[in-house]
Amino acid sequence: MIVGGGLRRATRRGVRLLRADDPETGWLVRIVLSALLLWAWLYLTPPGAEVRPVLAAALACWVVFLLTDSRWPRLARGALALVTLSAATVAGVPDDASALIFVYAGLFTFVLLPRMPMAAILALTGAVIAVLTIVLWFSGRGPTAMLTQPVLIAVLVLFSLHRREYRLRAEQTALLLEQTSRTQQAQARAAALDERTRIARELHDVLAHSLGALGVQLAVAEAQLGEQGDVVGATERIRRARRLANDGLAEARAAVAALRTDVPPLPRALGDLVAGFRTDHAATITLRTEGTPRDLPSGAEVSLLRTVREALTNAARHAPGAPVSVALDYRGPRTRLIVENPAPDPAGTRPGPGGHGLTGARERIALVGGTLEAGVVDGAWRVTAEVPS
Incomplete structure (x- = not known):
């Protein structure tokens, strides 16, 4: 054995x-x-x-x-x-x-x-x-042998050179395929790291903003109850803290969902977002897309989505029941997104800086090379975001 x-x-x-x-x-x-x-x-x-x-x-x-x-x-x-x-x-x-x-x-x-x-x-x-x-x-040996043997040698060399060239091309092809595979793997790793960085930034923004604002509201409520005995004011602070907690939870869920699924095309994602706000807030929201849609970097698409979500949330909070229009414009060299609703104070004519949510949206847009402006224009509150295509 x-x-x-x-x-x-x-x-x-x-x-x-x-x-x-x-x-x-x-x-x-x-x-x-x-x-x-x-x-x-x-x-x-x-x-x-x-x-x-x-x-x-x-x-x-x-x-x-x-x-x-x-x-x-x-x-x-x-x-x-x-x-x-x-x-x-x-x-x-x-x-x-x-x-x-x-x-x-x-x-x-x-x-x-x-x-x-x-x-x-x-x-x-x-x-x-x-x-x-x-x-x-x-x-x-005579002319026949003198001609035949050199011809056979030449044929042998030509055949061998053909085989040699074929082998060299096969080796180069295999090397090119290996290099291509390594390049694709490196690109996939870089894309994964970039996506993880983006998701980490989104989660950080959501948690830092929501928990920070929530802590401030609870601290004020505690001071009103303990030092001033202002039950009504403390109750209002607690209600505001609960709204902040709900908004932060929704934002966190949206960011976590991005880890599990691919980001859909921007027009479809905007349509889903607008449909959700119509249902949740019983609001009249119109959405139109102008120009031929084109693919944008994932960071730019997510930043635009976050901007629209923030603008719709502000519209529902400050102008409940007012109609809102969302326009996505691909016609220029930069992709433009405009969210507009009637301003609570139509007399204002100077664009304002916006709240903390719009400040965070402006920072996210800036990270992808874009700009964001918000303020009152022609009696309507308008949020305009542009990102490079």
Whole structure:
């Protein structure tokens, strides 16, 4: 059982190595080529003294190439070039195929080596063709052999170059896909961090404003009860504190909802917001969109939504029952949002700074590069917000 388990582990390891190996220049191909060269030298080489020593030297250069390829690539390339050239010098011997096997194996491996300069490939190919042509001419092999062998060498090199180019493109494509994937992951992380920062800012604004105002109202109510005995005034402060608590709870729920769902397109989100206010406050609110809607940064859309919510809340508080109009304008270079309702004091003509809620809205709009103005214009209270598109 121990022997069987060890055999299975060795088999699995061999399969993993085989799958990870390069199918053209890996260790398996080199083992096969080494066996082929050794077989050619032992059984195909004619007994002539001028061939066997040269091919033996070529075989030794092949061994040097195998041993030095990973650590000394320049030495390995030189040894492989010597394999090809030395075999080409004896390729003209009649009835001898072993030298050509050395030439083809060495040249094929040389061309397919990773990061092999094109100049070195062309130089070795030209040298092999020249040496092979001279050797065949001196051997009297005739014009057919002198033409056929260089053509075969050229075809082998062209095929190998084609495979090399295909492999390089495949590697570049894989590298590009990996870089693209890393870039997308980095962008996704940056977007997630930006969204978390925005949500954290929204929650901070809601809690800081609501709890701070709530604390002030309760402190005043406590002073009115304890020091002045003003039950009526304290009751009014408590009612105001309860309204602040309800408003803060609604704002907090809206901010938390943004963590769970994506922000819908701005026109649809405004429609949902206006519909909710119509139902909750029994108010007449009109909404119109002008121009072609376009996508805005999420921070800008959320800031505009918060501005509309604050403006509608103020309208319901200071001018209950009065009609309100909301206009979203995409026609200019900047997206503009206008909320307008009849002013409680139509005589005022100078825009006022607004309350704490509008101050927070103005700060949020400024964070996304926009502006917000609020005040009385032509007898109506108007809130105008603009953000870059």
